[in-house]
Amino acid sequence: MTADLGTVLGKAVTILRAFRPDDRVVSLAELVRRTGLHKATVHRLCGELVTHRLLDRAGGGYRLSGGLFELGMLASLERSLLEVAMPFLQDLYERTHETVHLGVRDGHDVVYIAKIGGHRQARVPSRTGGRMPLHCTAIGKALLAHADPALRREVLTGPLERRTPHTVVAPGILRGQLLRVAETGVAFETEESAAGLLCVAAPVLGRGDEPVAAISVAGPIGRFRPEGHVVAVRAAAAALGSTLSRRDLLR
Template sequence: MRTAEWNGGPNSVLGRAMTLLTAFRPDEVELSLAELARRTGMAKSTAHRLLRELTSWDLVERTPGGVRLGMRLFELGSQVPRQRGLREAAAPFLADLFEATHETVHLAIPDGVEVVYLQKLERRGGPKVPSRVGGRLPAHCTGVGKAMLAFAPPERLEAVLAAGLRRRAPRTVVAPGLLRQELAEIRERGVALEHEESTVGITCVAAPILDAEGMAVAAVSITGWVNRLDPARFASAVRTAALGVSRVLRGPS
Protein backbone atom coordinates (compact mmCIF):
# COMPACT_ATOMS: atom_id res chain seq x y z
CA MET A 1 0.00 0.00 0.00
CA ARG A 2 1.06 3.57 -0.52
CA THR A 3 1.47 6.00 2.35
CA ALA A 4 1.51 9.76 2.26
CA GLU A 5 3.98 11.74 4.32
CA TRP A 6 2.47 14.24 6.74
CA ASN A 7 4.96 16.92 5.76
CA GLY A 8 3.33 18.19 2.60
CA GLY A 9 0.62 15.52 2.83
CA PRO A 10 -3.16 15.95 3.04
CA ASN A 11 -4.53 18.62 5.33
CA SER A 12 -8.16 17.50 5.54
CA VAL A 13 -9.38 15.24 8.32
CA LEU A 14 -10.34 12.61 5.74
CA GLY A 15 -6.93 12.84 4.12
CA ARG A 16 -5.16 12.41 7.45
CA ALA A 17 -7.37 9.43 8.31
CA MET A 18 -6.55 7.79 4.98
CA THR A 19 -2.87 8.41 5.62
CA LEU A 20 -3.16 6.39 8.83
CA LEU A 21 -5.17 3.58 7.24
CA THR A 22 -2.78 3.19 4.32
CA ALA A 23 0.28 3.12 6.57
CA PHE A 24 -0.28 -0.61 7.14
CA ARG A 25 1.78 -2.96 4.97
CA PRO A 26 0.47 -6.29 3.68
CA ASP A 27 2.31 -8.46 6.20
CA GLU A 28 1.48 -6.36 9.26
CA VAL A 29 -1.34 -7.30 11.63
CA GLU A 30 -0.97 -4.34 13.97
CA LEU A 31 1.04 -1.17 14.44
CA SER A 32 1.83 0.87 17.53
CA LEU A 33 0.81 4.49 17.88
CA ALA A 34 4.47 5.49 17.84
CA GLU A 35 5.11 3.63 14.57
CA LEU A 36 2.02 5.10 12.91
CA ALA A 37 3.11 8.57 13.94
CA ARG A 38 6.60 7.93 12.59
CA ARG A 39 5.39 6.63 9.23
CA THR A 40 2.85 9.38 8.67
CA GLY A 41 4.84 12.25 10.17
CA MET A 42 1.93 13.13 12.45
CA ALA A 43 2.23 14.20 16.04
CA LYS A 44 1.26 11.39 18.39
CA SER A 45 -1.58 13.47 19.79
CA THR A 46 -3.03 14.01 16.30
CA ALA A 47 -2.69 10.34 15.39
CA HIS A 48 -4.25 9.30 18.70
CA ARG A 49 -7.24 11.59 18.19
CA LEU A 50 -7.86 10.36 14.65
CA LEU A 51 -7.47 6.71 15.65
CA ARG A 52 -10.03 7.19 18.40
CA GLU A 53 -12.52 8.46 15.80
CA LEU A 54 -11.68 5.63 13.38
CA THR A 55 -12.21 3.13 16.21
CA SER A 56 -15.69 4.47 16.83
CA TRP A 57 -16.54 3.61 13.21
CA ASP A 58 -14.92 0.14 13.46
CA LEU A 59 -12.41 1.12 10.79
CA VAL A 60 -9.60 0.23 13.18
CA GLU A 61 -9.54 -1.92 16.31
CA ARG A 62 -7.50 -1.50 19.47
CA THR A 63 -5.04 -4.28 20.33
CA PRO A 64 -2.69 -4.80 23.28
CA GLY A 65 0.19 -3.60 21.10
CA GLY A 66 -1.53 -0.77 19.24
CA VAL A 67 -4.17 -0.88 16.50
CA ARG A 68 -5.13 -3.03 13.55
CA LEU A 69 -7.43 -2.50 10.57
CA GLY A 70 -11.08 -3.08 11.43
CA MET A 71 -13.74 -5.40 10.05
CA ARG A 72 -15.73 -2.48 8.70
CA LEU A 73 -13.08 -1.91 6.04
CA PHE A 74 -13.52 -5.49 4.85
CA GLU A 75 -17.30 -5.09 4.79
CA LEU A 76 -17.08 -1.90 2.75
CA GLY A 77 -14.58 -3.38 0.33
CA SER A 78 -16.75 -6.41 -0.32
CA GLN A 79 -19.63 -4.12 -1.31
CA VAL A 80 -17.81 -2.40 -4.18
CA PRO A 81 -20.08 -3.26 -7.16
CA ARG A 82 -17.33 -3.69 -9.74
CA GLN A 83 -15.32 -6.07 -7.61
CA ARG A 84 -18.29 -8.03 -6.29
CA GLY A 85 -19.85 -8.53 -9.70
CA LEU A 86 -16.58 -9.58 -11.30
CA ARG A 87 -15.65 -11.97 -8.50
CA GLU A 88 -19.09 -13.59 -8.59
CA ALA A 89 -18.97 -13.97 -12.37
CA ALA A 90 -15.43 -15.36 -12.30
CA ALA A 91 -15.80 -17.72 -9.33
CA PRO A 92 -16.90 -20.91 -11.17
CA PHE A 93 -14.36 -20.41 -13.94
CA LEU A 94 -11.53 -19.87 -11.48
CA ALA A 95 -12.55 -22.98 -9.56
CA ASP A 96 -12.62 -25.04 -12.77
CA LEU A 97 -9.23 -23.67 -13.83
CA PHE A 98 -7.75 -24.51 -10.44
CA GLU A 99 -9.08 -28.07 -10.60
CA ALA A 100 -7.84 -28.54 -14.17
CA THR A 101 -4.32 -27.23 -13.60
CA HIS A 102 -3.62 -27.65 -9.87
CA GLU A 103 -1.67 -24.39 -10.02
CA THR A 104 -2.15 -21.04 -8.28
CA VAL A 105 -4.95 -19.07 -9.98
CA HIS A 106 -5.27 -15.28 -9.96
CA LEU A 107 -7.96 -12.77 -10.89
CA ALA A 108 -6.80 -9.16 -11.20
CA ILE A 109 -8.00 -5.78 -12.43
CA PRO A 110 -6.05 -2.76 -13.74
CA ASP A 111 -5.61 0.34 -11.61
CA GLY A 112 -3.39 3.02 -13.05
CA VAL A 113 0.09 1.60 -13.70
CA GLU A 114 -0.53 -1.35 -11.39
CA VAL A 115 -2.74 -4.39 -11.08
CA VAL A 116 -4.90 -5.19 -8.05
CA TYR A 117 -5.60 -8.83 -7.17
CA LEU A 118 -9.23 -9.66 -6.46
CA GLN A 119 -8.90 -13.41 -6.01
CA LYS A 120 -6.17 -15.97 -5.45
CA LEU A 121 -6.60 -19.74 -5.29
CA GLU A 122 -3.28 -20.96 -4.00
CA ARG A 123 -1.74 -24.32 -4.80
CA ARG A 124 -0.43 -26.18 -1.77
CA GLY A 125 3.30 -26.60 -2.19
CA GLY A 126 3.42 -24.03 -4.96
CA PRO A 127 5.90 -21.16 -5.14
CA LYS A 128 5.58 -18.21 -2.81
CA VAL A 129 4.48 -15.39 -5.08
CA PRO A 130 4.25 -11.72 -4.05
CA SER A 131 0.52 -11.51 -4.71
CA ARG A 132 -2.35 -11.29 -2.25
CA VAL A 133 -6.02 -10.42 -2.42
CA GLY A 134 -6.21 -6.64 -2.37
CA GLY A 135 -2.49 -6.34 -3.10
CA ARG A 136 -0.82 -4.50 -5.97
CA LEU A 137 2.02 -5.21 -8.38
CA PRO A 138 3.38 -3.29 -11.37
CA ALA A 139 1.52 -4.01 -14.59
CA HIS A 140 4.61 -4.23 -16.82
CA CYS A 141 6.19 -7.27 -15.14
CA THR A 142 3.20 -9.48 -14.33
CA GLY A 143 1.32 -11.86 -16.60
CA VAL A 144 -2.07 -10.38 -15.73
CA GLY A 145 -0.68 -6.87 -16.13
CA LYS A 146 0.72 -7.50 -19.59
CA ALA A 147 -2.46 -9.31 -20.67
CA MET A 148 -4.48 -6.24 -19.72
CA LEU A 149 -2.01 -3.73 -21.18
CA ALA A 150 -2.17 -5.51 -24.54
CA PHE A 151 -5.92 -4.86 -24.67
CA ALA A 152 -5.99 -1.46 -22.98
CA PRO A 153 -6.49 2.07 -24.29
CA PRO A 154 -3.18 3.52 -25.55
CA GLU A 155 -3.05 6.07 -22.73
CA ARG A 156 -2.72 3.32 -20.12
CA LEU A 157 0.44 1.96 -21.72
CA GLU A 158 1.81 5.48 -22.07
CA ALA A 159 1.21 6.05 -18.36
CA VAL A 160 3.09 2.85 -17.54
CA LEU A 161 6.03 3.88 -19.70
CA ALA A 162 6.03 7.38 -18.26
CA ALA A 163 6.17 5.97 -14.73
CA GLY A 164 9.28 3.97 -15.65
CA LEU A 165 9.75 0.23 -16.12
CA ARG A 166 11.30 -0.62 -12.77
CA ARG A 167 13.26 -3.87 -12.62
CA ARG A 168 11.83 -6.31 -10.04
CA ALA A 169 13.83 -9.34 -11.14
CA PRO A 170 16.76 -10.01 -13.48
CA ARG A 171 14.41 -10.85 -16.38
CA THR A 172 12.05 -7.89 -16.00
CA VAL A 173 11.53 -6.15 -19.35
CA VAL A 174 12.65 -2.55 -18.81
CA ALA A 175 13.06 -1.39 -22.44
CA PRO A 176 9.91 0.36 -23.75
CA GLY A 177 10.45 -0.94 -27.28
CA LEU A 178 10.67 -4.55 -26.13
CA LEU A 179 7.53 -4.17 -24.02
CA ARG A 180 5.61 -2.72 -26.96
CA GLN A 181 6.74 -5.61 -29.13
CA GLU A 182 5.69 -8.15 -26.53
CA LEU A 183 2.26 -6.56 -26.12
CA ALA A 184 1.73 -6.77 -29.89
CA GLU A 185 2.52 -10.50 -29.74
CA ILE A 186 0.09 -10.92 -26.84
CA ARG A 187 -2.68 -9.31 -28.90
CA GLU A 188 -2.03 -11.84 -31.66
CA ARG A 189 -2.00 -15.00 -29.52
CA GLY A 190 -4.50 -13.87 -26.86
CA VAL A 191 -2.38 -14.82 -23.83
CA ALA A 192 0.55 -13.30 -21.96
CA LEU A 193 3.53 -15.25 -20.68
CA GLU A 194 5.81 -14.29 -17.83
CA HIS A 195 9.13 -16.00 -17.07
CA GLU A 196 10.69 -14.82 -13.81
CA GLU A 197 9.92 -11.16 -14.54
CA SER A 198 8.21 -10.37 -11.24
CA THR A 199 9.82 -13.04 -9.04
CA VAL A 200 12.76 -15.38 -9.57
CA GLY A 201 11.66 -18.99 -9.91
CA ILE A 202 8.09 -18.52 -11.12
CA THR A 203 6.36 -18.49 -14.47
CA CYS A 204 2.86 -17.47 -15.44
CA VAL A 205 0.33 -17.53 -18.27
CA ALA A 206 -2.53 -15.01 -18.29
CA ALA A 207 -5.47 -14.03 -20.50
CA PRO A 208 -7.57 -10.86 -20.53
CA ILE A 209 -11.25 -10.59 -19.66
CA LEU A 210 -12.69 -8.28 -22.32
CA ASP A 211 -15.73 -6.00 -22.44
CA ALA A 212 -18.01 -5.58 -25.45
CA GLU A 213 -15.54 -3.13 -27.03
CA GLY A 214 -12.64 -5.57 -26.70
CA MET A 215 -10.98 -3.67 -23.86
CA ALA A 216 -9.52 -5.56 -20.89
CA VAL A 217 -11.43 -5.08 -17.64
CA ALA A 218 -9.58 -7.86 -15.78
CA ALA A 219 -7.33 -10.86 -16.34
CA VAL A 220 -7.02 -14.48 -15.23
CA SER A 221 -3.74 -16.34 -14.76
CA ILE A 222 -2.08 -19.46 -13.41
CA THR A 223 1.33 -19.32 -11.76
CA GLY A 224 3.81 -22.07 -10.90
CA TRP A 225 7.44 -23.09 -10.57
CA VAL A 226 9.42 -22.18 -13.66
CA ASN A 227 11.08 -25.61 -13.75
CA ARG A 228 7.81 -27.57 -13.71
CA LEU A 229 5.07 -25.43 -15.25
CA ASP A 230 4.89 -25.24 -19.04
CA PRO A 231 2.83 -22.09 -19.73
CA ALA A 232 2.11 -23.08 -23.33
CA ARG A 233 0.49 -26.31 -22.14
CA PHE A 234 -2.14 -24.45 -20.12
CA ALA A 235 -2.56 -21.38 -22.33
CA SER A 236 -5.75 -22.74 -23.86
CA ALA A 237 -7.30 -23.48 -20.47
CA VAL A 238 -6.52 -19.99 -19.16
CA ARG A 239 -7.88 -18.34 -22.28
CA THR A 240 -11.05 -20.45 -22.12
CA ALA A 241 -11.62 -19.35 -18.51
CA ALA A 242 -11.14 -15.70 -19.44
CA LEU A 243 -13.52 -16.00 -22.39
CA GLY A 244 -16.13 -17.60 -20.14
CA VAL A 245 -15.97 -14.73 -17.65
CA SER A 246 -16.09 -12.22 -20.51
CA ARG A 247 -19.31 -13.74 -21.85
CA VAL A 248 -20.97 -13.72 -18.42
CA LEU A 249 -20.07 -10.08 -17.82
CA ARG A 250 -21.39 -9.01 -21.21
CA GLY A 251 -24.70 -10.75 -20.62
CA PRO A 252 -27.07 -12.08 -23.28
CA SER A 253 -26.17 -10.93 -26.78
Protein backbone atom coordinates in the same frame (compact mmCIF):
# COMPACT_ATOMS: atom_id res chain seq x y z
CA MET B 1 -15.77 23.73 7.37
CA THR B 2 -15.69 21.57 4.23
CA ALA B 3 -11.94 22.07 3.81
CA ASP B 4 -11.37 21.09 7.44
CA LEU B 5 -13.39 17.91 6.98
CA GLY B 6 -11.45 17.12 3.83
CA THR B 7 -8.18 17.56 5.68
CA VAL B 8 -9.32 15.26 8.48
CA LEU B 9 -10.51 12.66 5.98
CA GLY B 10 -7.23 12.81 4.14
CA LYS B 11 -5.28 12.27 7.35
CA ALA B 12 -7.48 9.34 8.34
CA VAL B 13 -6.94 7.71 4.94
CA THR B 14 -3.21 8.32 5.28
CA ILE B 15 -3.24 6.39 8.55
CA LEU B 16 -5.19 3.48 7.06
CA ARG B 17 -2.88 3.31 4.06
CA ALA B 18 0.15 3.24 6.33
CA PHE B 19 -0.61 -0.40 7.18
CA ARG B 20 1.32 -3.00 5.16
CA PRO B 21 0.37 -6.54 4.13
CA ASP B 22 2.67 -8.21 6.65
CA ASP B 23 1.66 -6.00 9.59
CA ARG B 24 -0.11 -7.55 12.54
CA VAL B 25 -0.08 -4.77 15.11
CA VAL B 26 1.45 -1.33 14.47
CA SER B 27 2.37 0.92 17.36
CA LEU B 28 1.30 4.55 17.61
CA ALA B 29 4.93 5.64 17.31
CA GLU B 30 5.36 3.64 14.09
CA LEU B 31 2.19 5.10 12.59
CA VAL B 32 3.50 8.57 13.40
CA ARG B 33 6.77 7.71 11.67
CA ARG B 34 5.09 6.25 8.59
CA THR B 35 2.55 9.03 8.13
CA GLY B 36 4.59 12.05 9.16
CA LEU B 37 1.59 13.33 11.10
CA HIS B 38 1.73 14.82 14.59
CA LYS B 39 1.49 12.25 17.39
CA ALA B 40 -1.59 13.90 18.93
CA THR B 41 -3.34 13.88 15.54
CA VAL B 42 -2.59 10.21 14.93
CA HIS B 43 -3.73 9.28 18.44
CA ARG B 44 -7.00 11.19 18.08
CA LEU B 45 -7.81 9.87 14.61
CA CYS B 46 -6.92 6.30 15.54
CA GLY B 47 -9.41 6.57 18.38
CA GLU B 48 -12.11 7.70 15.97
CA LEU B 49 -11.23 4.92 13.50
CA VAL B 50 -11.57 2.41 16.34
CA THR B 51 -15.00 3.84 17.18
CA HIS B 52 -16.08 3.34 13.57
CA ARG B 53 -14.65 -0.23 13.43
CA LEU B 54 -12.00 0.61 10.87
CA LEU B 55 -9.18 -0.07 13.35
CA ASP B 56 -8.87 -2.31 16.42
CA ARG B 57 -6.70 -1.72 19.47
CA ALA B 58 -4.42 -4.70 20.04
CA GLY B 59 -1.14 -5.44 21.81
CA GLY B 60 -0.32 -1.84 22.61
CA GLY B 61 -0.97 -0.69 19.04
CA TYR B 62 -3.51 -0.87 16.23
CA ARG B 63 -4.53 -3.27 13.48
CA LEU B 64 -7.00 -3.01 10.61
CA SER B 65 -10.52 -3.99 11.61
CA GLY B 66 -13.12 -6.22 10.00
CA GLY B 67 -15.19 -3.15 9.23
CA LEU B 68 -12.82 -2.41 6.36
CA PHE B 69 -13.44 -5.89 4.94
CA GLU B 70 -17.18 -5.29 5.08
CA LEU B 71 -16.79 -2.02 3.20
CA GLY B 72 -14.51 -3.62 0.65
CA MET B 73 -17.06 -6.33 -0.09
CA LEU B 74 -19.57 -3.60 -0.95
CA ALA B 75 -17.43 -2.39 -3.86
CA SER B 76 -19.99 -3.07 -6.59
CA LEU B 77 -17.75 -3.62 -9.61
CA GLU B 78 -15.28 -5.97 -7.96
CA ARG B 79 -17.99 -7.84 -6.06
CA SER B 80 -20.19 -8.47 -9.11
CA LEU B 81 -17.18 -9.43 -11.21
CA LEU B 82 -15.96 -11.84 -8.56
CA GLU B 83 -19.39 -13.45 -8.19
CA VAL B 84 -19.55 -14.17 -11.91
CA ALA B 85 -15.90 -15.15 -12.22
CA MET B 86 -15.55 -17.56 -9.31
CA PRO B 87 -16.98 -20.67 -11.06
CA PHE B 88 -14.59 -20.13 -13.98
CA LEU B 89 -11.64 -19.64 -11.62
CA GLN B 90 -12.54 -22.78 -9.69
CA ASP B 91 -12.84 -24.80 -12.91
CA LEU B 92 -9.45 -23.50 -14.03
CA TYR B 93 -7.90 -24.48 -10.72
CA GLU B 94 -9.36 -27.99 -11.00
CA ARG B 95 -7.82 -28.29 -14.47
CA THR B 96 -4.38 -27.04 -13.48
CA HIS B 97 -4.00 -27.42 -9.69
CA GLU B 98 -1.79 -24.35 -9.82
CA THR B 99 -2.26 -20.84 -8.42
CA VAL B 100 -5.08 -19.01 -10.23
CA HIS B 101 -5.53 -15.22 -10.16
CA LEU B 102 -8.16 -12.74 -11.24
CA GLY B 103 -6.93 -9.17 -11.56
CA VAL B 104 -8.15 -5.76 -12.72
CA ARG B 105 -6.28 -2.60 -13.66
CA ASP B 106 -6.07 0.38 -11.36
CA GLY B 107 -3.91 3.11 -12.86
CA HIS B 108 -0.55 1.57 -13.74
CA ASP B 109 -1.06 -1.39 -11.39
CA VAL B 110 -2.80 -4.74 -11.27
CA VAL B 111 -5.11 -5.22 -8.30
CA TYR B 112 -5.75 -8.87 -7.47
CA ILE B 113 -9.37 -9.51 -6.53
CA ALA B 114 -9.13 -13.31 -6.30
CA LYS B 115 -6.44 -15.90 -5.71
CA ILE B 116 -6.97 -19.67 -5.56
CA GLY B 117 -4.16 -22.04 -4.65
CA GLY B 118 -3.89 -25.52 -3.22
CA HIS B 119 -1.37 -27.23 -0.98
CA ARG B 120 1.39 -27.00 -3.57
CA GLN B 121 0.71 -23.44 -4.68
CA ALA B 122 3.69 -21.41 -5.81
CA ARG B 123 5.35 -18.85 -3.56
CA VAL B 124 4.00 -15.74 -5.23
CA PRO B 125 4.07 -12.12 -4.03
CA SER B 126 0.41 -11.58 -4.92
CA ARG B 127 -2.41 -11.43 -2.39
CA THR B 128 -6.11 -10.71 -2.67
CA GLY B 129 -6.48 -6.94 -2.54
CA GLY B 130 -2.78 -6.44 -3.28
CA ARG B 131 -1.26 -4.75 -6.28
CA MET B 132 1.71 -5.09 -8.61
CA PRO B 133 2.99 -2.96 -11.52
CA LEU B 134 1.39 -3.77 -14.86
CA HIS B 135 4.66 -4.21 -16.73
CA CYS B 136 6.09 -7.05 -14.65
CA THR B 137 3.10 -9.40 -14.40
CA ALA B 138 1.39 -11.62 -16.96
CA ILE B 139 -2.02 -10.25 -15.93
CA GLY B 140 -0.70 -6.71 -16.27
CA LYS B 141 0.67 -7.34 -19.74
CA ALA B 142 -2.61 -8.95 -20.82
CA LEU B 143 -4.51 -5.86 -19.65
CA LEU B 144 -1.98 -3.39 -21.02
CA ALA B 145 -1.87 -4.98 -24.47
CA HIS B 146 -5.61 -4.39 -24.87
CA ALA B 147 -5.76 -1.02 -23.12
CA ASP B 148 -6.16 2.43 -24.61
CA PRO B 149 -3.05 3.42 -26.61
CA ALA B 150 -2.63 6.50 -24.42
CA LEU B 151 -2.27 4.32 -21.33
CA ARG B 152 0.32 2.13 -23.05
CA ARG B 153 2.31 5.23 -23.95
CA GLU B 154 2.15 6.43 -20.34
CA VAL B 155 3.52 3.13 -19.06
CA LEU B 156 6.16 2.74 -21.76
CA THR B 157 7.46 6.29 -21.36
CA GLY B 158 7.34 6.27 -17.56
CA PRO B 159 9.75 4.62 -15.14
CA LEU B 160 9.61 0.81 -15.30
CA GLU B 161 10.44 -0.53 -11.86
CA ARG B 162 12.90 -3.43 -11.76
CA ARG B 163 11.45 -6.00 -9.35
CA THR B 164 13.92 -8.79 -10.18
CA PRO B 165 16.95 -9.20 -12.47
CA HIS B 166 14.51 -10.54 -15.10
CA THR B 167 12.05 -7.63 -15.04
CA VAL B 168 11.68 -6.08 -18.49
CA VAL B 169 12.58 -2.40 -18.09
CA ALA B 170 13.47 -1.63 -21.72
CA PRO B 171 10.45 0.08 -23.35
CA GLY B 172 11.22 -1.35 -26.78
CA ILE B 173 11.28 -4.93 -25.54
CA LEU B 174 8.10 -4.45 -23.52
CA ARG B 175 6.37 -2.87 -26.52
CA GLY B 176 7.25 -5.92 -28.61
CA GLN B 177 5.88 -8.22 -25.93
CA LEU B 178 2.61 -6.30 -25.82
CA LEU B 179 2.22 -6.55 -29.59
CA ARG B 180 2.69 -10.30 -29.31
CA VAL B 181 0.09 -10.49 -26.54
CA ALA B 182 -2.41 -8.61 -28.69
CA GLU B 183 -1.80 -11.09 -31.53
CA THR B 184 -1.93 -14.32 -29.51
CA GLY B 185 -4.34 -13.46 -26.72
CA VAL B 186 -1.97 -14.64 -23.98
CA ALA B 187 0.80 -13.03 -21.93
CA PHE B 188 3.74 -14.62 -20.17
CA GLU B 189 5.86 -13.71 -17.17
CA THR B 190 9.24 -15.27 -16.53
CA GLU B 191 10.54 -14.42 -13.06
CA GLU B 192 9.70 -10.75 -13.61
CA SER B 193 7.71 -10.04 -10.44
CA ALA B 194 9.35 -12.66 -8.21
CA ALA B 195 12.30 -15.01 -8.53
CA GLY B 196 11.35 -18.57 -9.43
CA LEU B 197 7.85 -17.70 -10.66
CA LEU B 198 6.37 -18.36 -14.10
CA CYS B 199 2.93 -17.22 -15.21
CA VAL B 200 0.54 -17.20 -18.17
CA ALA B 201 -2.49 -14.91 -18.45
CA ALA B 202 -5.32 -14.00 -20.81
CA PRO B 203 -7.51 -10.89 -20.89
CA VAL B 204 -11.21 -10.94 -20.09
CA LEU B 205 -12.73 -8.80 -22.81
CA GLY B 206 -16.16 -7.27 -22.43
CA ARG B 207 -18.41 -5.53 -24.92
CA GLY B 208 -16.39 -3.69 -27.56
CA ASP B 209 -13.35 -5.79 -26.62
CA GLU B 210 -12.67 -3.58 -23.61
CA PRO B 211 -10.35 -5.30 -21.10
CA VAL B 212 -12.48 -5.88 -18.00
CA ALA B 213 -10.01 -8.09 -16.13
CA ALA B 214 -7.47 -10.85 -16.74
CA ILE B 215 -7.01 -14.41 -15.50
CA SER B 216 -3.68 -16.09 -14.87
CA VAL B 217 -2.15 -19.38 -13.78
CA ALA B 218 1.20 -19.28 -11.99
CA GLY B 219 3.67 -21.91 -10.87
CA PRO B 220 7.28 -22.43 -9.85
CA ILE B 221 10.14 -22.68 -12.27
CA GLY B 222 11.30 -26.26 -12.72
CA ARG B 223 7.82 -27.82 -12.44
CA PHE B 224 5.46 -25.37 -14.10
CA ARG B 225 5.16 -25.17 -17.89
CA PRO B 226 3.08 -22.09 -18.75
CA GLU B 227 2.78 -23.09 -22.42
CA GLY B 228 0.87 -26.17 -21.33
CA HIS B 229 -1.89 -24.05 -19.79
CA VAL B 230 -2.46 -21.58 -22.63
CA VAL B 231 -5.61 -23.24 -23.92
CA ALA B 232 -7.19 -23.55 -20.47
CA VAL B 233 -6.41 -19.96 -19.46
CA ARG B 234 -7.59 -18.51 -22.74
CA ALA B 235 -10.81 -20.56 -22.60
CA ALA B 236 -11.59 -19.46 -19.03
CA ALA B 237 -11.03 -15.79 -19.89
CA ALA B 238 -13.14 -16.02 -23.05
CA ALA B 239 -16.00 -17.79 -21.23
CA LEU B 240 -16.00 -15.20 -18.45
CA GLY B 241 -15.93 -12.35 -20.97
CA SER B 242 -18.85 -13.86 -22.88
CA THR B 243 -20.86 -14.30 -19.68
CA LEU B 244 -20.22 -10.72 -18.60
CA SER B 245 -21.24 -9.40 -22.03
CA ARG B 246 -24.51 -11.37 -21.95
CA ARG B 247 -25.32 -10.03 -18.50
CA ASP B 248 -24.73 -6.48 -19.74
CA LEU B 249 -27.10 -7.02 -22.66
CA LEU B 250 -29.83 -8.30 -20.34
CA ARG B 251 -29.73 -5.25 -18.10
